[in-house]
Amino acid sequence: MSDILEVKGLSFRYPDSTRRAVADFDLSVPQGEIVVLAGPSGCGKSTLLRAVNGLVPHMYSGEYGGEVKVGGVAVKDSSMRDLAQRVGFLFQNPENQIFMFTVERDVAFGLENLGVPREEMRTRVDEAMRLLDISDLAQRAPHELSDGQKQRVALAGVLAMRPQLVILDEPTSLLDPKTAAELVALVARLRRELGTTFVVVEHRLDLLVKVADRLVVMNEGRKVMEGTPRDVLFRDEAESYGVAVPAITQVQKMLAKDRLVPTSGLMTPAELAAAVGGGSR
């Protein structure tokens, strides 16, 4: 399958900074993959995301090197208007992207801005609301909703644009554990049903590692690790880059060294308990 996102030798330095925020960065993401981006704070994740959605270099100027392509087209040569349709961005705090009087109007906001014809807009808004199970909220005021619902409304607005690539910036950090798990399940479902490609920045990996295809770790602007979540989390250096290795994976890793449990795949607490003969004591 063709790559939806191609980053080749990307470097970027902000004008007031002495070091490059992103340095010689390469990344290819095929359609339908879920890629998680991790790394210590200040490692360049936000700048990389800006280079994908076009804020770098269109809004933030600086020393730009290398190339970023979304759907085969260079971000640098695309207009923000064009990029807005191809790259969806879900902010950490949905409050930052919800502001209309009704849910329906909010989901339609991006499409209205692009001047999409009325009928087409109706179809796409209904479809997005149905996908996220918020059709019954269509006439509600967004500020009256729970945080989990707001997150869904914001994501519906993103999906209504039918982007090729969706970026999620710490999507679960403000959600309660159950709501966070539901959002991760939703991401997995959207990938399965629509073939949507996701790039997710997240520190809380306990939920995401089960659905992600790949984990990329950044440090000081560079890519320092890349592989399946299992491969990256099993390497000792992951923790030195501030990657939160889930507690259950830490146990699995230690037991795997002693060959007490399988070394392939990441196990849940239930799977691990079963593998060591749970309930016997």
Add this chain to the structure above:
Amino acid sequence: MIELRNVTFVHQNGVKALDGVSLKIDSGETVAVVGENGAGKTTLVKHVTGLLKPASGDVLVDGQSTSTTSTARISRKVGVAFQNPDHQLFSESVEEEMAFALRNFGFAPQLVEERVKWGLELFGLEEYRKSSPLVLSGGEKKRLTLACILAWDPEVVILDEPTVGQDSIQKERLAETIKMLSSAGKTVVVVSHDIEFLWPIQPRVVVMKAGRIVGDGPAATLMQDRELLDSARVVQPQLVSLHQQLTKRPERPFTDALEARRWLERGKRTP
């Protein structure tokens, strides 16, 4: 140190955010407040700081009612780092930001300087000393608000979602800081969805749901109560879940991965 007596609070839109909440937190306790979005956790915190006054009931901080004490006086005793650091950062530089409250509280210049240095080092922010707080990343801003509060050494430290935007190294440091505050006799209240972060700290846990407290007890006991956690949309820590599936004994679950490994290996040697 903190006491809520049958506190009720209703938002302007008519939603009852706190519904007859009674809670007593002793000096030196570390308490985690968990529960679903909109359960009333932040509203509860705002009552302790005196930013919100109860519609009925009373809130006492160190024996004084927040309804009759000025917010400024309460803030000398209660330091709070809010969920969104943008709501409390306003100075031109990071060091100014830290010095602001200290000067307001009448600290001597020499002490202000020492405390600023201490706080910036503790949270790895030295390199930003002269920078505007606005250029910091979300995680760095959160650490700065924390440094600001700890610098004036309040009796009660309240952290609302402190782990958002923090990598695992910062989280570990944060957990260490909470333990350090606790051993220094401070009262610490942490509001968090990050159960995996809270678990190794082993705090007293208060579970909230729809404006009420539905559970209150030591983490080791409370986190074994699946039914209660489910009803409040809280997920069990992974190690508790593992422990429960390995053994039916109601002993203390593993607090870290090493403990789990030791337990499992012991089992292999003596089948």
